[in-house]
Amino acid sequence: FVEAMLSKVPSERQFQMYIWYKKVKDGLSNAAIWTGTKVGLVKDPKWASSVIPPNGPRLMKQLFDIHGYEIFEVGAFNADPHPGNIMFDPETDTISLIDYGQLIEVPEDYRKHFARLIISIETHDVQTCQKAWKKLNQKFFWKETQEYDPPDIVYAVASMHFGGSAGGVKRIKEVG
Numbered sequence: 001f002v003e004a005m006l007s008k009v010p011s012e013r014q015f016q017m018y019i020w021y022k023k024v025k026d027g028l029s030n031a032a033i034w035t036g037t038k039v040g041l042v043k044d045p046k047w048a049s050s051v052i053p054p055n056g057p058r059l060m061k062q063l064f065d066i067h068g069y070e071i072f073e074v075g076a077f078n079a080d081p082h083p084g085n086i087m088f089d090p091e092t093d094t095i096s097l098i099d100y101g102q103l104i105e106v107p108e109d110y111r112k113h114f115a116r117l118i119i120s121i122e123t124h125d126v127q128t129c130q131k132a133w134k135k136l137n138q139k140f141f142w143k144e145t146q147e148y149d150p151p152d153i154v155y156a157v158a159s160m161h162f163g164g165s166a167g168g169v170k171r172i173k174e175v176g
Contacts, residue, residue, distance in 0.1 A: 054088060054090055059088065059095070062095055063086070063095065066095065066097065067081065071106050071111060071114070072111055072115060075105060075106050075107070075108065075111060076103055076104065076105055076106060077103070077104055077106055078097060078099075078100050078102065078103055079102040079103070079104050080099060080101070080102040081097070084099075085097060085098050085099045086098075110136065113132050113135040113136050114132070114136060116128060116131075116132040116135075117129060117132035117133060117136065117158060117162075118162060120132055120155075120158075121155070121158055121159050121162055121163060126151045126152060126154075126155040127151060129151070129154060129155045129158055130149055130151040130154045130155065133149060133154045133158060134149060138154075140153065140154055140157060
């Protein structure tokens with residue numbers, strides 16, 4: 001998911017060029033407003049106060065990295081990670097997470113099984129995915145075959161859950 005998002009974004013150099021362009025344009029706009037002259041590029045004085053948007057895909061990667069660190073290294077997770085609990089300082093490119101009122105502990109054995117589940121999805125290991133699924137105390141009933149946790153279906157469901165709809169559709173096609 002992250003790789004797909006990052007492949008559709010400008011490179012770091014292109015993003016830095018955009019920032020430079022915005023600063024130059026804002027500078028021209030400020031100069032035009034301050035001196036009372038007209039500059040051909042500037043038609044709207046709102047540019048003088050424009051803000052460079054954050055690099056969304058890079059921001060998402062940082063958030064995934066932060067939550068991965070929380071889960072796998074710290075052994076805790078904020079169970080309420082919505083945009084209102086994320087603060088971003090564009091001046092320093094710093095992300096701060098707030099409101100840990102719903103913090104949950106993630107035991108070490110759960111972290112290991114969860115890591116195996118994620119790795120099995122990435123490596124297309126259907127059997128390990130099913131085993132990790134069961135170790136995480138998950139249960140899935142497939143009505144069509146009247147069985148619990150059929151490996152191919154568990155793999156597709158886990159892929160959908162952790163890889164988005166594109167990941168799930170891809171896995172469903174893989175398992176037939």
